Amino acid sequence: MRYLINNLDLVGELFLQHLQLTLIVLFFALIIGIPLGVVLARVKWLQGPIMGILGIIYTIPSLSFFVLLIPVFGLGTTPAIVALTAYAQLLLVRNWLVGLTSIDPAVLEAARGMGMSSWQRFWQVEFPLALPMLLVGVRLVVLSSIGIGTIAAFINAGGLGVLLFEGVITANYNKIFSGAVAVTVLSLTANYGIRTFERRAERSIHGAQVNH
Amino acid sequence: MTYAYSKIKESRVTQSGEILFEDVSKTFESEAVSAVDGVSLQVAAGDLVVFLGPSGSGKTTLLKMVNRLYEPTSGKIWIGDEDIQSLSINDLRRQIGYVIQQVGLFPHMTVKKNISVVPRLLDWEKDQIQSRVAMLLDLTGLPDTYLERYPNQLSGGEQQRVGLARALAADPDILLMDEPFAALDAINRERLQKELLRLHCKLDKIILFVTHDVEEALLLADKIAVLRDGKLIQYDTPIDLVTKPKNAFVEELVGTNNILRRLSLVSIESIIKAKGRLLDKPITMDQAMVEIPTIHSDADLRSALSLLLSSGSDYLRVEDSFGTDQGLISMEDLREMLSSNQLIEKKKCDEISD
Ligand SMILES: Nc1ncnc2c1ncn2[C@@H]1O[C@H](COP(=O)(O)OP(=O)(O)OP(=O)(O)O)[C@@H](O)[C@H]1O
Numbered sequence: 110m111r112y113l114i115n116n117l118d119l120v121g122e123l124f125l126q127h128l129q130l131t132l133i134v135l136f137f138a139l140i141i142g143i144p145l146g147v148v149l150a151r152v153k154w155l156q157g158p159i160m161g162i163l164g165i166i167y168t169i170p171s172l173s174f175f176v177l178l179i180p181v182f183g184l185g186t187t188p189a190i191v192a193l194t195a196y197a198q199l200l201l202v203r204n205w206l207v208g209l210t211s212i213d214p215a216v217l218e219a220a221r222g223m224g225m226s227s228w229q230r231f232w233q234v235e236f237p238l239a240l241p242m243l244l245v246g247v248r249l250v251v252l253s254s255i256g257i258g259t260i261a262a263f264i265n266a267g268g269l270g271v272l273l274f275e276g277v278i279t280a281n282y283n284k285i286f287s288g289a290v291a292v293t294v295l296s297l298t299a300n301y302g303i304r305t306f307e308r309r310a311e312r313s314i315h316g317a318q319v320n321h
Numbered sequence: 322m323t324y325a326y327s328k329i330k331e332s333r334v335t336q337s338g339e340i341l342f343e344d345v346s347k348t349f350e351s352e353a354v355s356a357v358d359g360v361s362l363q364v365a366a367g368d369l370v371v372f373l374g375p376s377g378s379g380k381t382t383l384l385k386m387v388n389r390l391y392e393p394t395s396g397k398i399w400i401g402d403e404d405i406q407s408l409s410i411n412d413l414r415r416q417i418g419y420v421i422q423q424v425g426l427f428p429h430m431t432v433k434k435n436i437s438v439v440p441r442l443l444d445w446e447k448d449q450i451q452s453r454v455a456m457l458l459d460l461t462g463l464p465d466t467y468l469e470r471y472p473n474q475l476s477g478g479e480q481q482r483v484g485l486a487r488a489l490a491a492d493p494d495i496l497l498m499d500e501p502f503a504a505l506d507a508i509n510r511e512r513l514q515k516e517l518l519r520l521h522c523k524l525d526k527i528i529l530f531v532t533h534d535v536e537e538a539l540l541l542a543d544k545i546a547v548l549r550d551g552k553l554i555q556y557d558t559p560i561d562l563v564t565k566p567k568n569a570f571v572e573e574l575v576g577t578n579n580i581l582r583r584l585s586l587v588s589i590e591s592i593i594k595a596k597g598r599l600l601d602k603p604i605t606m607d608q609a610m611v612e613i614p615t616i617h618s619d620a621d622l623r624s625a626l627s628l629l630l631s632s633g634s635d636y637l638r639v640e641d642s643f644g645t646d647q648g649l650i651s652m653e654d655l656r657e658m659l660s661s662n663q664l665i666e667k668k669k670c671d672e673i674s675d
């Protein structure tokens with residue numbers, strides 16, 4: 110505890126770095142994952158191969174993935190962002206796809222029959238109805254990026270992992286402890302925050318009657 | 322009353338509000354046989370036409386070609402004098418109401434939002450939408466306290482009422498309904514059938530209605546198109562279908578031998594018409610003991626039969642819509658009408674005018 114209090118500035122800075130890394134990863138993950146999910150929901154035969162590839166990527170051990178990317182992207186945050194975004198795709202796309210494909214076909218047929226363009230169908234019907242599952246994906250991406258992001262300190266990407274690695278090297282248990290506490294606080298807060306959004310999205314689908 | 326294909330083509334009346342199917346066929350890619358096979362059919366403005374046939378006979382496929390959820394493999398469909406292929410697909414759909422068995426309300430929208438989808442697509446003014454929604458709620462028999470409810474807070478029957486209101490929202494000239502009441506319980510189904518009839522009498526729209534329920538078809542239809550294996554077998558009024566079935570298939574489907582069904586289609590006016598003048602007084606003496614019940618001349622013969630049996634009277638007094646006494650009818654008159662070929666169909670709109 111003492112270490113944490115004495116080094117609040119440093120821990121705070123690393124905390125923000127970590128948060129920043131996570132948000133950047135989330136941003137890219139959404140930019141890629143949302144259209145990818147939409148394509149997969151429409152072109153069914155692509156689902157098997159693409160989800161297979163995303164699954165394989167997800168099984169690559171994180172440390173070796175980071176190291177493998179160094180020749181291409183050098184050291185620092187870039188290879189970390191690339192690797193974490195790649196991991197995120199499985200978590201994000203799988204849930205988003207479940208959300209999109211579990212929409213009642215009668216609802217989609219009604220939307221089509223009423224003369225909504227495909228753009229209108231997406232924004233007025235598919236997106237809001239699949240949003241709760243998208244948010245589940247977002248939550249998993251954020252949590253896994255916070256977790257795996259600690260390892261990215263190894264390739265100079267900064268973040269709270271710095272405390273853990275330096276603590277291990279210098280056998281400074283207080284430092285390790287502070288890092289662990291900070292990571293946990295970040296995870297729990299993110300988890301709680303996104304759950305709130307999930308519930309709100311859920312409620313807007315099912316009306317006031319349903320309470321979870 | 323059947324239409325040879327060539328005849329339709331020559332005499333194609335370019336009257337607005339008509340629907341014309343011109344040798345329409347549809348073969349799905351994966352299928353060997355056609356789902357719809359050379360159907361030609363003319364639907365007059367304001368008619369309620371039922372597509373009737375067993376499962377897989379192509380009713381849904383034929384219906385969905387009207388709002389182009391399916392495209393015909395060959396043939397054309399005209400609305401008024403426009404080939405629907407020449408219209409923009411979403412403009413076409415916004416002008417055609419669509420109601421399906423599974424309702425398909427948007428679960429994340431309130432009743433009000435659901436009903437106003439098409440008006441919003443058409444960029445109506447806010448207060449115009451507001452008053453239209455209120456009017457539709459009233460028309461479909463829903464209390465306005467339902468405006469802010471979500472679909473999962475409504476019963477099945479109420480959901481389908483909202484489905485109907487949503488389809489009518491932009492005041493389309495055509496309404497497509499695919500087994501809209503099939504999932505409802507008997508009481509709700511009957512209630513909604515009656516209300517649909519009332520709406521149809523009031524609104525003057527073409528309604529194309531898919532069902533495999535013969536009773537429902539006979540109750541609702543101005544004309545019935547009987548389909549089998551994608552082919553149009555017969556296209557006639559309910560009464561012609563029942564009394565003059567084209568073949569054994571139609572005969573069995575509509576129950577030509579079902580006497581009660583037959584009676585239920587025929588108006589008491591048929592008797593007046595056939596006999597010229599009805600009796601003024603009972604012939605039998607013992608009738609003086611029983612009071613003679615009164616029946617409306619627009620009522621059907623089945624109601625007359627039921628009234629004869631339940632009252633114990635040998636006669637019914639017939640009154641027209643002005644309350645004028647038309648004379649008496651008896652069981653004998655009903656029996657004669659069963660073999661008559663000058664039947665007047667019960668008027669659908671009069672019965673429900675109250
Ligand atoms: N999307 C489709 N793809 C392939 N075949 C289809 C499709 N839709 C319908 N069919 C086939 O076309 C034929 C007619 O189907 P349709 O749905 O029009 O029948 P229906 O008269 O509406 O039957 P039901 O009363 O069961 O609804 C059936 O043999 C059906 O299997």
Ligand SMILES: [Mg+2]
Binds near residue numbers: 381382531
């Ligand atoms: Mg069908």
